[in-house]
Amino acid sequence: MEPDLFTAAAEERQEKDPAGSPLAVRMRPRTLDEVVGQQHLLKPGSPLRRLVGEGAGGPAGPSSVILWGPPGTGKTTLAYVVSKATNKRFVELSAITAGVKEVRAVIDGARRATGGFGKETVLFLxxxxxxxxxxxxxxxxxxENRWVTLIAATTENPYFSVISPLLSRSLLLTLEPLTDDDLRGLLRRALADERGLGGAVAVPEDTEDHLLRIAGGxxxxxxxxLEAAAGAALDKGEPEIALSTLEETVDRAAVKYDRDGDQHYDVASALIKSIRGSDVDAALHYLARMIEAGEDxxxxxxxxxxxxxxxxxxxDPNALPLAVAAAQAVAMIGFPEAALTLSHTTIALALAPKSNAATMAIGAALEDVRKGLAGPVPPHLRDGHYKGAAKLGHAQGYVxxxxxxxxxAAQQYAPDALQDREYYTPSRHGAEARYADAVEWTRKHLGRKRS
Structure with a gap:
């Protein structure tokens, strides 16, 4: 339901006396300069700054904005800042629960507010x-009629998920994932700022690192x-938030995992070796450790x-397409949902039949090339699509x-020095068994000698 004048008044009171509000609400940026991350959108003279009236000429551009980015990157925050900077009413709807009826109610309310009180509306969808x-x-x-300033948020590619007429009338802004440095700055600001914790409690480095991991960007x-852990520490009379207090509060143990150190590579190595060894349970364990530690x-x-x-x-020729599809999905959806995709793929790869024949084959071929075993391409295989090629004997006699x-066709393909080299030795595992049969048949019909 659309917020009325009483809701707006309540919001104003909350800003003046925020003590009872959640920390995330109290620390909500009031200006673009307080926004964490997204520096590519906040440069002087950027479309976003012009939208809120900064720079020459005042507000400019379309009255519709589409914010595209992963969860938790500040889409709602930017919409709120735009409404405050332009002194407009802020109405928020979710497409999960709202429908056309609710949208029309907001639009009707926006027209009344503009006509009756001269107050324009930002609709965040x-x-x-x-x-x-x-x-x-x-x-x-x-x-089109500028009855509202529409700010729409999406985690999906808007070129596929938003209709063209709306997209063409909108300013499209792409948000990037928040970095650890972005979040670290936000946490430290919340600890020191009077709107936040006002220096009531400190956070040691190990606790801060764990906060960053569980935040997941x-x-x-x-x-x-941070707010929950700070409350628990103050209740105990502790001047700082111990790691154990944070673990108890959020019910998530700190995983010993340094994304830039040995643990990063050790756990990643263990994941791959468990998949290679077909131990699906061990693979899932290491995957869970990486996810819980906030690995990218x-x-x-x-x-x-x-x-x-x-x-x-x-x-299993389907293994690589599955892994590629998983990588594409992960890049689009991010955590926490990406954990499901990674689990799906890890299980499939761990239980798939195994063969390193392709790995060994290219390794052996590269070794020969690096030793200088190459030689000229047989004349009948050379390019014959140019004038004079026939005189040189190129592409002549090719079957x-x-x-x-x-x-x-039983003809020479490899250079003279490599005619009898066999790099690919297929296994009899899974689908590769048919490749083993194919290799045996083709080599026989090509008249190749066994090495």
């Missing part, structure tokens, strides 16, 4: 990608955990793609395999 085309169409009149999650999900996904080729290969009933 979260998860706009969950709206159908018809529901998104219902926003167009309000955008989400500013609100970081502040919520894209790093995990890259390791799984490598594993799919290095340790599974043609024993086109598709012209033969068996589809294979």
């Amino acid at each position: 979260d998860e706009i990608h969950r709206f159908s085309k018809a529901q998104q169409d219902s926003l167009l009149p309000a955008v 989400d500013a609100r999650r970081a502040l919520t955990a 999900p894209r790093f995990i996904a890259r390791r799984l793609m490598i594993s799919a080729s290095e340790d599974i290969g043609l024993a 086109y395999p598709h012209d033969l009933s068996e589809g294979i």
Whole structure:
């Protein structure tokens, strides 16, 4: 339901006397300069700064903004700051629970507020990608007539999830994941600022590191955990938040895992070796340790793609496409949902038949090349698509395999020095068994000698 004048008054009172509000609300930025991260959007003269009236000419640009980025990167915060900076009413709806009826109610209320009180409205619509085309169409009149300043947020690619008419009328801003440094600055500000904890408690380095890990790049999650732990420490009469207090408060133990040190590589190595050894339970354990420690999900996904080729290969040709799809999904959705995708892929790779034949094959071929075993390309295999090639004997005598009933032509393919080299030795595991049969058949029909 749309907030009325009583709600607006309550919000004003909360800002003047925020003591009873959650820490994340008290530390909500009031200006663009207080926003954490997103420096690429906050440069002087940027479209976002012009939208709030900074710079020459005052407010400029479209009356609709689409914020695209991972969860917890400040989409709601930016919408709130725009409303405060432009002195407009702020109304928030979620596409998960709202429909056309609620949207129309807000728009009608915005028109009344503008006409009766001269107060314009910012409508923040979260998860706009969950709206159908018809529901998104219902926003167009309000955008076109500037009845509201629409700020829509999405975690999905707006070029696929937002209708073209709305996208073309909007300023598209892409938000980047918050870094550890961004969140560290936010936590320290909350500890010192009078709006926050006002220096009532300190946070040692190990506790701060664990706060960053459990935050997972989400500013609100970081502040919520800090507030809970600070309350517990003060109740105990402790001047600082011990790591054990934070662990008790958020019910999550600190994982011994340094993303830039030995633990990072040791646990990653153990994950891959457990997959290689087909121990699905051990693989899930190491995956869980990496997730809980706040490891970048894209790093995990890259390791799984490598594993799919290095340790599974043609024993299960679907392993690599699955790992690639997982990497794409992880990049789009982020944590916490990315944990499901990584689990799905880890289980599939651990239980897949294994073969390192492709790994060994390219390794042997590279070794020969590095030793200088190469030689000229046989003349009949060379390019013949230029004038004079025939005079040089290039592409002459080449047999086109598709012209033969068996589809294979017994002619020389490798350079002279490598005619009898066999790099690929397939296993009989899983789907690679058929490749083993194929290799045996083709080498026989090519007249190749066994090395």
